[in-house]
Amino acid sequence: MQTADRLKKIPPYLFMTLRNKINDAKKRGVDVISLAIGDPVDPTPQPVIDALCAAAQDPENHRYPTDEEWGMLSFREAVARWYKRRYDVDLNAANEICALIGSKEGCHHFAMAVVNPGDTVLVTDPGYPGYRPGIWFVDATPYDVPLKEENDYLVDFGSIPSDVAKKATAMFLNYPNNPIGAVATRAFLNDLVAFARENDIVLCYDNPYSEVVFGVERLSFLNAPGAKEVGVELNSLSKPYNMTGWRIGMASGNPDIVKAIATSKANTDSGVFNAVQYAGITALDECDADIDRMLELYGRRRDKVIATLKELGWKNEPPKGAFYLWVPVPKGFTSAEFCDFMLEKCAVVIAPGAAYGKNGEGYVRFSLTIGEARLDEALQRMRDNLPKMEFA
Numbered sequence: 001m002q003t004a005d006r007l008k009k010i011p012p013y014l015f016m017t018l019r020n021k022i023n024d025a026k027k028r029g030v031d032v033i034s035l036a037i038g039d040p041v042d043p044t045p046q047p048v049i050d051a052l053c054a055a056a057q058d059p060e061n062h063r064y065p066t067d068e069e070w071g072m073l074s075f076r077e078a079v080a081r082w083y084k085r086r087y088d089v090d091l092n093a094a095n096e097i098c099a100l101i102g103s104k105e106g107c108h109h110f111a112m113a114v115v116n117p118g119d120t121v122l123v124t125d126p127g128y129p130g131y132r133p134g135i136w137f138v139d140a141t142p143y144d145v146p147l148k149e150e151n152d153y154l155v156d157f158g159s160i161p162s163d164v165a166k167k168a169t170a171m172f173l174n175y176p177n178n179p180i181g182a183v184a185t186r187a188f189l190n191d192l193v194a195f196a197r198e199n200d201i202v203l204c205y206d207n208p209y210s211e212v213v214f215g216v217e218r219l220s221f222l223n224a225p226g227a228k229e230v231g232v233e234l235n236s237l238s239k240p241y242n243m244t245g246w247r248i249g250m251a252s253g254n255p256d257i258v259k260a261i262a263t264s265k266a267n268t269d270s271g272v273f274n275a276v277q278y279a280g281i282t283a284l285d286e287c288d289a290d291i292d293r294m295l296e297l298y299g300r301r302r303d304k305v306i307a308t309l310k311e312l313g314w315k316n317e318p319p320k321g322a323f324y325l326w327v328p329v330p331k332g333f334t335s336a337e338f339c340d341f342m343l344e345k346c347a348v349v350i351a352p353g354a355a356y357g358k359n360g361e362g363y364v365r366f367s368l369t370i371g372e373a374r375l376d377e378a379l380q381r382m383r384d385n386l387p388k389m390e391f392a
């Protein structure tokens with residue numbers, strides 16, 4: 001049976017090997033705790049669940065979604081209110097916002113909508129693994145832009161060869177960053193817009209962690225003057241409202257790109273279930289206090305993990321954004337080997353940095369989305385079973 005060549009471009013999934021090892025351990029009766037995946041175990045706020053239940057009772061909502069590919073106007077208006085209230089960003093609900101089935105789906109449609117076969121598309125290394133497949137699927141080529149500690153893990157635009165910058169047609173970025181936890185500044189966003197203008201690059205600013213920041217300004221890419229001329233921001237209800245399973249997000253910004261994304265969606269899916277969009281409106285309009293509680297929770301968990309890592313010899317500073325800790329592996333380990341070591345010694349699963357790009361080698365990622373008691377247990381196991389670590 002033939003399968004498409006484009007699928008062969010997708011490298012073997014590093015997590016798959018890890019998943020097999022976890023399943024083997026579970027079969028042997030080992031109580032494995034996973035700190036590998038960024039999927040909150042905490043529940044969606046109750047008013048959002050209630051709104052879904054009410055909307056699901058209305059047969060009108062059992063039909064194809066209203067305004068299919070764009071999303072309901074009332075949902076888009078709620079997105080516009082949210083951006084105004086939380087980021088002081090003005091958006092026109094009529095043509096600058098489109099509902100998504102999560103920001104991951106948006107990344108794929110962005111590539112479909114903007115990128116031509118043979119194009120070069122800039123992505124960061126390390127970076128979210130969801131960008132490259134969309135680029136490959138449209139027969140374009142990703143170009144890795146390294147993120148380095150000495151630049152606070154922000155893109156160093158000056159280090160991108162000028163012929164590559166001129167050739168590139170699009171770029172994916174993500175701050176607060178998965179996997180690193182780095183955050184953008186207003187100055188960086190201004191530089192980003194200038195870089196995109198100079199080189200005629202369309203930006204996909206993937207911002208699902210925009211609400212997850214600690215002690216720094218909450219920022220949208222659309223805060224930068226001129227941002228709407230060069231790109232779109234993808235955002236999502238997944239992380240701020242514990243709604244990863246609901247599959248709802250939004251693309252906002254440049255009306256031509258938003259329209260192009262909507263066209264790609266119109267020819268692929270038929271939009272987000274209306275009842276989920278009604279629940280989304282409740283989340284966006286009524287659940288600011290839930291975000292505050294979520295931040296308090298992640299802040300507490302983050303500090304606990306940092307304290308344990310310090311006891312064991314790490315010297316990491318707490319990250320300023322997202323719910324991940326990106327830490328170097330001790331001397332003598334690759335990232336995959338250290339993940340194996342953690343599984344073997346502590347029955348704790350963490351993510352290998354190499355899964356996020358070649359520059360991720362030498363690091364591992366801890367996620368803070370697990371419940372308090374299990375996190376405490378994982379940290380106790382680390383204190384009990386890991387030796388004091390040494391670093392190169």
Ligand SMILES: Cc1ncc(COP(=O)(O)O)c(C=O)c1O
Nearest residue numbers: 102103104128174178236238249
């Ligand atoms: C950087 C980044 N973009 C997109 C996504 C996908 O989010 P959504 O649930 O909105 O599709 C994730 C999920 O982990 C992510 O880390």
